[in-house]
Amino acid sequence: MTEIQDKSLFNELQPMEEISTETILGELLKPEHKRFHTEIDAPLVVSTLDLLAGHLKSFGLDTVLKQWLSNFRTNMIAYKRKRSTEIVNAVIARENVEKQKREIRDVMLGE
Numbered sequence: 705m706t707e708i709q710d711k712s713l714f715n716e717l718q719p720m721e722e723i724s725t726e727t728i729l730g731e732l733l734k735p736e737h738k739r740f741h742t743e744i745d746a747p748l749v750v751s752t753l754d755l756l757a758g759h760l761k762s763f764g765l766d767t768v769l770k771q772w773l774s775n776f777r778t779n780m781i782a783y784k785r786k787r788s789t790e791i792v793n794a795v796i797a798r799e800n801v802e803k804q805k806r807e808i809r810d811v812m813l814g815e
Contacts, residue, residue: 757773
């Protein structure tokens with residue numbers, strides 16, 4: 705009987721770290737994640753320019769091209785408002801998770 709009790713669902717539950725909506729938004733808005741939030745119609749061209757910037761380093765011309773690419777990626781974040789949609793979706797998903805947690809808690813506590 706003890707073996708069955710040790711393998712119950714409640715013994716296997718692990719506490720989860722609470723992640724606030726602010727933390728999620730902070731992660732989405734980090735400048736170092738810029739490449740993941742851009743909508744580029746011609747990614748091959750941009751990748752080619754990245755590669756070219758590496759080759760231009762020996763001539764000292766890479767800085768200008770790298771800065772242009774950085775500015776381009778920053779400007780493309782707002783293209784078609786994709787990033788805004790991602791942020792709204794993240795907040796909605798977080799609210800849905802919180803609602804489900806409350807519902808499960810209420811069922812388990814009989815409230």
